[in-house]
Amino acid sequence: MTIVLAALDSSAAARPVLETAISVAAITGSTVRAVHVREDGHEVPAALARAREVPLRELEGPVEEGLLHELGADEVIIGVIGARGTPAGARPVGHIALHVVERVAKPVVVVPPEALEVPARPTRLLVPLEGTEACAEPVVALLQPLLADDVDLVVVHVLTATTAPPMVDHPDWGLEHWSAEFLARHLPDAADLRIRTGPVGAEILQAAADAAVDAIVLCWSQDASPGHAAVVRTVLEHAPMPIFLLPAGPR
Amino acid sequence: MSATVDPPSRISEIDEDPTWVVPLPDDLALERVGEAIGAIGNGHAGIRASLEEDGPGSGPLFAVNGIYDGEPVPRLLEGPVWTGLAVRDGSRRGRRLDLRTGVLVRHDDDSGVRTIQLVSAARPHALALRAEGPVDRLDVADPFAAAPPTAERVRRGDVDLAWTAAPGGGGIAVGVRDRVEVVGARRVVERIGAWAAGPSGPPDLDEVVARLDELAEAGFDRLYAEHRAAWAERWASAEVAIDGAPDDELAARFALFHLLACAPEEGEAAVGPRGLTGHAYGGHVFWDADVYVLPALAAMRPAAARAMLEYRIRRLPAARAAAAALGLRGARFPWESATDGTDVTPRQLVGLDGVPVPVRTAEQEEHIVADVAWAADAYARWTGDATFLAGPGRSLVVETAEYWASRVRLDDDGRAHIEGVMGPDEYHEAVDDNAFTNVMARWNLRRGAALLEEEGDHDRAAAWRRLADRLVDGWDPERGRHEQFAGYWDLEPLRADRLGTRPFAAPLVLGRERVAGSQIIKQPDVVMLHHLVPEELPPGSLAADVAFYEPRTSHGSSLSPAIYAAVLARAGQPDRALAAWRLAARLDLDDLTGTTASGVHLATMGGVWQALVHGFLGMRPHPDHLSLDPCLPTAWRGLTVRLRFQGQLVAVRARHDAVTVECEQPLALRVAGGPTVTCAPPCQRFPVAPPAERSTR
Numbered sequence: 050m051t052i053v054l055a056a057l058d059s060s061a062a063a064r065p066v067l068e069t070a071i072s073v074a075a076i077t078g079s080t081v082r083a084v085h086v087r088e089d090g091h092e093v094p095a096a097l098a099r100a101r102e103v104p105l106r107e108l109e110g111p112v113e114e115g116l117l118h119e120l121g122a123d124e125v126i127i128g129v130i131g132a133r134g135t136p137a138g139a140r141p142v143g144h145i146a147l148h149v150v151e152r153v154a155k156p157v158v159v160v161p162p163e164a165l166e167v168p169a170r171p172t173r174l175l176v177p178l179e180g181t182e183a184c185a186e187p188v189v190a191l192l193q194p195l196l197a198d199d200v201d202l203v204v205v206h207v208l209t210a211t212t213a214p215p216m217v218d219h220p221d222w223g224l225e226h227w228s229a230e231f232l233a234r235h236l237p238d239a240a241d242l243r244i245r246t247g248p249v250g251a252e253i254l255q256a257a258a259d260a261a262v263d264a265i266v267l268c269w270s271q272d273a274s275p276g277h278a279a280v281v282r283t284v285l286e287h288a289p290m291p292i293f294l295l296p297a298g299p300r
Numbered sequence: 301m302s303a304t305v306d307p308p309s310r311i312s313e314i315d316e317d318p319t320w321v322v323p324l325p326d327d328l329a330l331e332r333v334g335e336a337i338g339a340i341g342n343g344h345a346g347i348r349a350s351l352e353e354d355g356p357g358s359g360p361l362f363a364v365n366g367i368y369d370g371e372p373v374p375r376l377l378e379g380p381v382w383t384g385l386a387v388r389d390g391s392r393r394g395r396r397l398d399l400r401t402g403v404l405v406r407h408d409d410d411s412g413v414r415t416i417q418l419v420s421a422a423r424p425h426a427l428a429l430r431a432e433g434p435v436d437r438l439d440v441a442d443p444f445a446a447a448p449p450t451a452e453r454v455r456r457g458d459v460d461l462a463w464t465a466a467p468g469g470g471g472i473a474v475g476v477r478d479r480v481e482v483v484g485a486r487r488v489v490e491r492i493g494a495w496a497a498g499p500s501g502p503p504d505l506d507e508v509v510a511r512l513d514e515l516a517e518a519g520f521d522r523l524y525a526e527h528r529a530a531w532a533e534r535w536a537s538a539e540v541a542i543d544g545a546p547d548d549e550l551a552a553r554f555a556l557f558h559l560l561a562c563a564p565e566e567g568e569a570a571v572g573p574r575g576l577t578g579h580a581y582g583g584h585v586f587w588d589a590d591v592y593v594l595p596a597l598a599a600m601r602p603a604a605a606r607a608m609l610e611y612r613i614r615r616l617p618a619a620r621a622a623a624a625a626l627g628l629r630g631a632r633f634p635w636e637s638a639t640d641g642t643d644v645t646p647r648q649l650v651g652l653d654g655v656p657v658p659v660r661t662a663e664q665e666e667h668i669v670a671d672v673a674w675a676a677d678a679y680a681r682w683t684g685d686a687t688f689l690a691g692p693g694r695s696l697v698v699e700t701a702e703y704w705a706s707r708v709r710l711d712d713d714g715r716a717h718i719e720g721v722m723g724p725d726e727y728h729e730a731v732d733d734n735a736f737t738n739v740m741a742r743w744n745l746r747r748g749a750a751l752l753e754e755e756g757d758h759d760r761a762a763a764w765r766r767l768a769d770r771l772v773d774g775w776d777p778e779r780g781r782h783e784q785f786a787g788y789w790d791l792e793p794l795r796a797d798r799l800g801t802r803p804f805a806a807p808l809v810l811g812r813e814r815v816a817g818s819q820i821i822k823q824p825d826v827v828m829l830h831h832l833v834p835e836e837l838p839p840g841s842l843a844a845d846v847a848f849y850e851p852r853t854s855h856g857s858s859l860s861p862a863i864y865a866a867v868l869a870r871a872g873q874p875d876r877a878l879a880a881w882r883l884a885a886r887l888d889l890d891d892l893t894g895t896t897a898s899g900v901h902l903a904t905m906g907g908v909w910q911a912l913v914h915g916f917l918g919m920r921p922h923p924d925h926l927s928l929d930p931c932l933p934t935a936w937r938g939l940t941v942r943l944r945f946q947g948q949l950v951a952v953r954a955r956h957d958a959v960t961v962e963c964e965q966p967l968a969l970r971v972a973g974g975p976t977v978t979c980a981p982p983c984q985r986f987p988v989a990p991p992a993e994r995s996t997r
Contacts (some may be wrong), residue, residue, distance in 0.1 A: 182329060208652075208808045208809070209809075210799075210800045210804065210809050213804060213805055213808040213809050214805055214808065214893060214894050214895070215802075215803040215804055215805060215855075215856070215892060215893060215894075216803050216805060216855070216856055216857055216858050216860075216892070216893040216895075217805040217807075217808065217856060217857075217893075218573070218857050218858050218859065218893075218895075218901075219581070219661070219726075223805075223895065224649075224650075224651065224652075224808075225649060225650065226580045226895045226897075226898040227893070227894050227895050229897075229898065230332065230894055230895060230897040230898065231894070233332060233357065233359075233897070234329045234897075235329075237356075237357070243653050243654060244652050244653060245652060245653050246652060246808060246809070246811065256653070259653070
């Protein structure tokens with residue numbers, strides 16, 4: 050049995066986190082378990098878990114270490130955590146959530162507090178790919194095997210000066226060939242490829258809106274220190290939907 | 301006790317010369333790239349280098365020249381891939397394309413399986429494969445396992461047959477017969493195949509079986525020997541050797557290999573931008589065939605070039621109808637064509653983020669009309685076939701000239717204009733008086749006039765010459781260079797070399813509108829004229845045009861680097877030329893465009909040959925002589941090219957201080973702008989001054 054672990058606190062993010070965990074469990078054939086590290090009262094998590102009939106484990110001690118311990122369990126395949134306490138929070142991700150996603154070697158879904166319309170069963174996930182093997186590999190290795198067949202992956206590739214194809218012989222024929230090979234090479238089972246130009250973070254957000262996806266999947270290096278993960282920060286700050294963060298690199 | 305000795309392998313070794321053998325990538329992500337790079341063919345038919353056991357990431361294709369499906373925008377019809385075998389625990393390692401003998405070999409140490417495949421260069425319809433491996437790793441399997449799902453199947457006796465046919469389109473059938481033998485612990489599978497195809501409907505299976513019977517009688521070893529001999533013959537008139545640069549030598553031979561394999565020597569040849577090595581562009585025929593590929597074939601395999609021209613000749617009725625539909629005279633060849641010669645350019649394609657984008661090349665890239673005429677003339681110049689332009693090729697020049705005569709508009713000052721066109725630089729649409737289009741049209745009118753004069757039609761010839769003289773050509777005497785089109789000087793003066801690392805596809809980085817309003821261009825446009833029709837341009841204008849336009853060129857087309865290599869060499873900059881040449885020569889080997897998976901870039905390969913011959917050797921075919929003006933990069937000690945000029949084999953061996961010319965008969969030759977001399981067979985050496993001591997051309 051595989052588990053999707055929902056990390057509940059007492060903030061406004063708790064309900065979207067639990068709803069997201071339930072929806073992720075629906076497309077991964079898993080069951081949901083909730084965990085709460087007592088810090089600021091347990092009434093909200095307990096009430097939410099009770100209402101959705103989800104078992105809740107309450108822990109004492111440091112929050113970050115507690116969550117990491119729970120996420121490390123073999124049966125846990127995906128963690129779900131709140132991005133921040135309130136929609137108007139000052140940071141895209143709270144410091145505890147950030148430290149957790151930087152350290153866990155599993156997919157973690159970060160849920161913004163405003164993600165109140167989580168579908169019971171997501172059907173479309175947006176996967177931004179920059180065109181490197183390191184970027185696509187976690188999707189293929191970590192996420193795809195967990196997902197039910199009816200979940201479509203929509204790839205978006207934002208062209209920049211460094212990632213645009215260097216040559217496109219025919220204005221449009223050429224892009225067609227390049228796109229076909231891009232998908233075949235990086236995510237052959239994807240349902241669609243959207244190619245956009247512009248600021249990467251903003252274009253990912255717009256693509257998510259245009260493609261009406263239920264969540265965004267981002268691979269990242271798990272380094273949120275200044276000067277790193279600018280795209281991830283932008284998406285976490287502005288996306289109104291859950292974001293799957295997949296650790297890239299050696300595990 | 302006697303030791304058991306394995307019998308010798310039935311898979312012949314190839315000569316592992318690194319300047320003749322191309323290793324295919326073994327990375328799964330590059331599977332389709334390897335399939336295109338390692339594709340083999342004989343001009344009539346070709347097959348991609350897919351693993352015999354197929355597998356993930358594979359994009360197999362067996363295709364036949366000129367056979368399309370019946371869709372409104374037709375595409376090359378996928379024929380039955382015939383190389384299926386059961387290989388257990390196989391890997392991608394150890395696969396190589398032997399350029400010298402035209403075979404695809406596999407020495408897979410993981411499975412112990414070895415294979416060799418060929419599409420016979422000696423017999424147009426012959427296919428052959430031999431495989432050998434441990435009995436538990438290699439076995440016969442469905443030979444057509446990787447055939448398209450639409451393929452139909454039947455077995456007749458010991459022959460497996462499969463065919464594909466498209467409603468309203470062509471059909472391709474393949475038959476194979478396997479012979480299996482177990483030798484000790486190894487199994488040997490020998491497969492001989494034959495194909496037949498037609499432009500309409502399913503082909504005749506009886507024909508396939510009859511061909512197969514004939515081939516089976518010959519046997520694999522004889523077919524292989526004939527094939528090797530045929531490739532040796534091809535290379536005998538297509539030698540290229542680069543002294544001091546083995547990697548460059550391999551890249552050059554790789555380009556020549558695919559050029560030599562892209563067109564048949566009989567009938568007609570529809571050469572698409574990727575030949576038979578992939579689906580890209582549907583296999584449609586563009587100007588790539590006429591301007592980039594044909595000159596190389598005219599000098600290496602003249603009969604194949606003639607077949608390419610035959611493709612145009614047989615589509616003259618459609619070209620005449622296209623002109624008439626516009627209320628014009630003559631013949632207007634389409635930007636893209638397939639079976640019947642009508643325009644099959646898609647009118648709309650999917651652009652960024654799925655947004656439909658109108659395609660205007662069909663309406664505006666009219667320069668192809670003159671490009672076809674230029675190709676016919678290039679063929680005549682290389683082969684010396686005087687009967688061609690007076691006979692079957694006449695219409696390609698005269699009727700295209702007639703088109704321009706009816707197409708241009710005379711203004712009140714008597715100047716002639718061509719408006720609303722697109723030149724090779726496709727970043728700028730619907731421009732007026734594009735220099736490339738106008739000068740090519742002018743050349744076309746003058747060449748057509750010359751043919752009319754030979755026929756005694758002096759009045760029409762004179763009228764065409766007058767019209768040609770009136771065509772504006774963008775020459776700006778104050779600036780000392782050509783304006784690419786009317787209004788180009790006023791565009792935003794962006795330079796591609798200051799925007800980032802080239803090559804880059806400018807519209808994808810800056811946006812279409814920004815690029816269209818700027819001086820950034822995709823590929824040689826004015827500069828292309830210096831390559832194709834230098835005699836049409838003011839003496840001394842090459843250096844100024846190259847100096848101005850090269851920094852503004854993004855090289856966002858695979859057609860760009862090789863032409864710049866040629867003109868930079870002509871402009872006395874051979875080291876810069878070499879950098880551009882390497883970009884072109886490595887384009888597919890390194891998958892620089894990210895699109896080699898959908899086929900190798902034949903036009904680039906033609907450009908690679910042209911840069912060697914026209915650029916670094918400074919060779920030009922003239923009706924009464926061959927001119928040479930070598931200008932080698934410092935990294936090369938020497939460059940040798942062998943080709944056919946006016947019926948005889950000519951080898952040019954250039955070094956930095958001299959050029960040696962081998963010929964079979966006395967050859968009129970002009971070296972480095974000197975007087976015309978007669979080169980005596982078998983060879984003669986001519987000293988040349990280093991580029992620095994010569995004046996800029």
